[in-house]
Amino acid sequence: MADDMPTKILLSEDEQPTQWYNVIADLPTPPPPPLHPGTHEPAGPDDLAPLFPMALIEQEMTADRYIDIPGGVLDVYKLWRPSPLFRAHRLEALLDTPAKIFYKYEGVSPAGSHKPNTSVPQAFYNNAEGVTKLTTETGAGQWGSALAFATAQYGMECEVWQVAASYRAKPHRKTMMEIWGASVHSSPSELTEFGRGLLAENPDHPGSLGIAISEAVAMAVADPETRYALGSVLNHVLLHQTVIGEEALLQLAKVGVTPDVLVGCTGGGSNFGGLAFPFLREKLAGNMNPTIRCVEPAACPTLTKGEYRYDFGDTAGMTPLLKMHTLGHGFIPEPIHAGGLRYHGMSPLVSHVYNEGLVEAISIPQTECFAGAIQFARAEGIVPAPEPTHAIAAAIREAQAAKEAGEERVILTALCGHGHLDLASYENYLAGGLKDYDLPDEAIAAAMEAVPVLD
Amino acid sequence: MADDMPTKILLSEDEQPTQWYNVIADLPTPPPPPLHPGTHEPAGPDDLAPLFPMALIEQEMTADRYIDIPGGVLDVYKLWRPSPLFRAHRLEALLDTPAKIFYKYEGVSPAGSHKPNTSVPQAFYNNAEGVTKLTTETGAGQWGSALAFATAQYGMECEVWQVAASYRAKPHRKTMMEIWGASVHSSPSELTEFGRGLLAENPDHPGSLGIAISEAVAMAVADPETRYALGSVLNHVLLHQTVIGEEALLQLAKVGVTPDVLVGCTGGGSNFGGLAFPFLREKLAGNMNPTIRCVEPAACPTLTKGEYRYDFGDTAGMTPLLKMHTLGHGFIPEPIHAGGLRYHGMSPLVSHVYNEGLVEAISIPQTECFAGAIQFARAEGIVPAPEPTHAIAAAIREAQAAKEAGEERVILTALCGHGHLDLASYENYLAGGLKDYDLPDEAIAAAMEAVPVLD
Missing domain, CATH: 3.40.50.1100 (Rossmann fold)
Structure with missing residues (x-):
């Protein structure tokens, strides 16, 4: 030694x-804003409201240095x-x-993994605003597991689209999510129009993270009591x-x-x-x-x-x-x-x-x-x-x-x-x-x- | 809360x-001693020497209350x-x-699991007495994993007989042991006379913990630089x-x-x-x-x-x-x-x-x-x-x-x-x-x- x-x-x-720390407060220049996919104008809170609760949208946009x-x-x-x-x-x-x-x-x-550091507050804020179900995607399975764990803590439902290649190769990830009460689907799935289209082209489609995100987002925006949760990027x-x-x-x-x-x-x-x-x-x-x-x-x-x-x-x-x-x-x-x-x-x-x-x-x-x-x-x-x-x-x-x-x-x-x-x-x-x-x-x-x- | x-x-x-605590020092009556399987006389240190290093045999037999x-x-x-x-x-x-x-x-x-609490000292004492390889059995895989981890810490070889039913059902346990450098065999195996006999009767023998112990013990006593390690009981x-x-x-x-x-x-x-x-x-x-x-x-x-x-x-x-x-x-x-x-x-x-x-x-x-x-x-x-x-x-x-x-x-x-x-x-x-x-x-x-x- x-x-x-x-x-x-x-x-x-x-x-x-x-407190969480928001690096934006200390950067020499602010990062460019997200844009609405249709208008290409900066996306406002209303654009994100079908996907996320207001508390998280505020955190997405704030310049405050620290958040309790x-x-x-x-x-x-x-x-x-x-x-x-x-x-x-x-x-x-x-x-x-x-x-x-x-x-x-x-x-x-x-x-x-580190993923529960954000799945827990995401479930917490959604639950506080009356959301009863969260949808998400998972690739390796770490994020889906983390959200399943977090929603169980707040008595919420959780529906996960797992990239098909991972779904087939890692059945135990699915079991872990189910232990915490989540429902798990292989993506692309028959549950969304986008998924059905891809499966029609290729019934053995291996899927991808981007496709699974599309499916989870589509399911969330279709139900007013459901929101979407993202495990990284934002x-x-x-x-x-x-x-x-x-x-x-x-x-x-x-x-x-x-x-x-x-x-x-x-x-x-x-x-x-x-x-x-x-x-x-x-x-x-x-x-x-x-x-x-x-x-x-x-x-x-x-x-x-x-x-x-x-x-x-x-x-x-x-x-x-x-x-x-x-x-x-x-x-x-x-x-x-x-x-x-x-x-x-x-x-x-x-x-x-x-x-x-x-x-x-x-x-x-x-x-x-x-x-x-x-x-x-x-x-x-x-x-x-x-x-x-x-x-x-x-x-x-x-x-x-x-x-x-x-x-x-x-x-x-x-x-x-x-x-x-x-x-x-x-x-x-x-x-x-x-x-x-x-x-x-x-x-x-x-x-x-x-x-x-x-x- | x-x-x-x-x-x-x-x-x-x-x-x-x-310090470890030896409950024998405080019991109202001592536990009955182990007996030699042939003579049925109390087993002495020499009877155990082909299996274990002297430091562990002393710990097996001591009435001291605390061991550093x-x-x-x-x-x-x-x-x-x-x-x-x-x-x-x-x-x-x-x-x-x-x-x-x-x-x-x-x-x-x-x-x-708790198993490394004993696999680590077992590997340590064997290593200190010049033993270069340990054999053992594993059922669920926890003990074999623990010994593989421990032997890696002291640069020793490790050979594990995993109960056949578990070996087939849990390939990932084998991989975990191999990550730490161990060799893993399905038990009953072709490597021991006892194993060969059982496989001759039933090539798909599911194995048992008792059988795997027999194989690991047989391999240890056949090689003077190899000892056996047990994960419980003693x-x-x-x-x-x-x-x-x-x-x-x-x-x-x-x-x-x-x-x-x-x-x-x-x-x-x-x-x-x-x-x-x-x-x-x-x-x-x-x-x-x-x-x-x-x-x-x-x-x-x-x-x-x-x-x-x-x-x-x-x-x-x-x-x-x-x-x-x-x-x-x-x-x-x-x-x-x-x-x-x-x-x-x-x-x-x-x-x-x-x-x-x-x-x-x-x-x-x-x-x-x-x-x-x-x-x-x-x-x-x-x-x-x-x-x-x-x-x-x-x-x-x-x-x-x-x-x-x-x-x-x-x-x-x-x-x-x-x-x-x-x-x-x-x-x-x-x-x-x-x-x-x-x-x-x-x-x-x-x-x-x-x-x-x-x-």
Whole structure:
């Protein structure tokens, strides 16, 4: 053991942050607004009202720096929050690095990922406004599980459209959602016009996150007591996730360190934003100066290869237009195992701070990610979900760079979920069946042709 | 929320217990010794040396009250210990009970159960004595996972015989063990004479825990650098598990309560003993007076319907003879989902304290257990493993009794693992496919006929 710092840096429930942090208040320039999909004018609260309760719409649009977390949300958060910050003593020893590696572990939530940080307040606010049912989509299954758990806490119904390929490959995710009382449909489904059309073309359609969003949105707008819940991308989702970074700041302060580099995996951007934005605040205030870096899959390199354009959040083009880094709303990524990172777009907030040069981005191929995850599991015990294997692989790169430089750098990352329901991906990796995908520029250019030209 | 007690009662790593507790030191009478399977004389250290390192044999036989936990074990424990004690505020509200329900959650370990509490010291002591490989059996997969994790921490090899029915039904358990570097075989296997014989009779043999033990033992004794590791039943295993109860005592003291009733599920007895023995010490010392109750599956009612006799720990009759409550070493329980509770015998220590009237026992059918687990998951979030659903169902019975009596009783139980790798059992339950099994007295009598008469 290199030093006597604890393995787990804990906070008591008394030390739990009681406010979410809105990074917009501290940015040099505001992010571009969402646009109405029909008029291309900035979308107002009324445009979003069929989808979300007013409390969440206000959070989506506010410039307030801090938002109080309601008591009814804090009570449920206490089932797993504050989450532990781990010092990776044993991984450091394995890598023989002078770096100090810290990981904020979100797999302690009942659903096994960071997603309940936002599913709980989303269910809470909907319930408070009389909404009785929420619809949503899920790819890897983490978000659907999180919303099923949250709606159970408030006695609400929950209906989930699970991407067909995932629905077939991961029956246990469906069971987990059903344990919490949710109904789960394979997407595309016979329940929406859009789904029926796709199934008519191809009865074995594998589905995609964009298609599942279209179906869940269509079902929500058709029923006045039903609303829709999104697990990433939007401002209010990233707002809720800032509990991760706020806790991590308090935890690092307890052991007297500040990060030199922060790496987080990015799919829709909520895990990354949740960890990074409170640290970005401290950086902008001059209190610390970490390099902050997004890590995305080489097969879906939204930031590093996509364009910064207005595009739809879903495949059918029903959502507001969002200014974001995108590969095109019709882009369907190769079937990498990190299903939660297979999204054509990126959170407008993360896209904006990346465009402003406040954060960096890299992409990593999945075989390197799984190799890193095996090292991590043997050293630290925890088997990571496929998504945060990207963050781990990046942290290992940083630890090796610190070793080469002979510098005692402090590396912070988020282990946003465990891989207990994703072991088939490890089976595939261990059997040598995993492959990496090159994404030709032509494929991106072709997908971008369908994106409206608004800039 | 009924009161302002925290949801999670935590201990820091500084407060982590540094000694295991040996209940033998405080019992009114000593437990009967194990006997050599050939001579029927008390087994000595030399008889156990082909199976276990001397440090564990000493722990198996010692009458010392406390054993220091080595620093090399405490360091690995810190990956998840001290584990949280939860106050089940939300389950209490759901049940509308005046009872205060506490559960000690062991699912935070990397392998997802209480089993690493003993796999880690077992690997540590073997490694310290130059053993390079451990063999073991696994039924539900929890123990094999725990040993695979532990051996990875000390750079050792690990070979696991997984009961064939479980091997086929739970491919992900095998993958989890392989992630940590273990080799996994279906049992019965072609690798042992006993296994080959059984496969010759029935190529689709479903296996059993007793058979898998026989195979793992046979492989260990055949190689001088290999030893065997057992996940339950023996004194040293229960000794290591007492960290559960020692932590729970400290945690309850923090909130100023003592339990009125303690319920724990019993398969081999290590989770129950680990939780209960430190409380039994306090009870025998007159510091508190909880009712302490074992909860076993109705389909494998070792304590409530078995006989207290000398019997073999395995099916082939290779282990020392143990004085224990047994259904007969040839007894093969019905295929209930709680694979970890499908063992013909019971820890000699738990059997002894039960025989002495120091603890009570009940059995519960599995449909009641899963119904309770669904209530628990929707209230508390965590999806329990099938084994601790028995403890939860018993805790719910106690909470209902407290409500009927109008008494504010304090109930303590152990949630010894999560169910993330056992979701197929919930799928079966939710689909109405789960059944309960009556165990006729004649079936037990028939199995007992093969047990040697030594008393």
